Amino acid sequence: MKIDKEREDAAVAGEMWLLRLYIAGQTPKSIAALGNLRRLCESQLAGRYQIEVVDLIEHPELAKADQVVAIPTLVRRLPPPMKKIIGDLSNREKVLVGIDAQPITT
Numbered sequence: 762m763k764i765d766k767e768r769e770d771a772a773v774a775g776e777m778w779l780l781r782l783y784i785a786g787q788t789p790k791s792i793a794a795l796g797n798l799r800r801l802c803e804s805q806l807a808g809r810y811q812i813e814v815v816d817l818i819e820h821p822e823l824a825k826a827d828q829v830v831a832i833p834t835l836v837r838r839l840p841p842p843m844k845k846i847i848g849d850l851s852n853r854e855k856v857l858v859g860i861d862a863q864p865i866t867t
Contacts (some may be wrong), residue, residue: 776809777840778864779838780798782834783827783829783833784815784816784817785832790832791836794848794849797849797851798856799812801856805863819848822857829843832847833850834846835847835856835860846859
């Protein structure tokens with residue numbers, strides 16, 4: 762997948778996040794990971810993120826691109842550098858630290 766220049770510039774500036782979630786079908790862990798990721802993104806990155814879901818049952822060849830060895834795996838593609846987190850993403854603080862997202866304070 763090619764990322765357009767405008768989106769890449771926004772990501773480099775820390776304005777846009779491209780997150781890719783690798784799953785294997787509709788397993789409980791895959792469903793939980795996607796739900797947890799969506800909630801986290803809405804609360805911390807509202808309007809500044811894009812989530813791609815890659816089902817490795819349908820597209821196993823895509824695991825090689827991001828060197829995915831376990832599922833579910835979250836890959837932060839943008840902003841650079843690339844970061845990975847394995848698991849259902851239920852530990853909010855661990856995910857925020859893992860993708861270098863600053864919590865929104867109120």
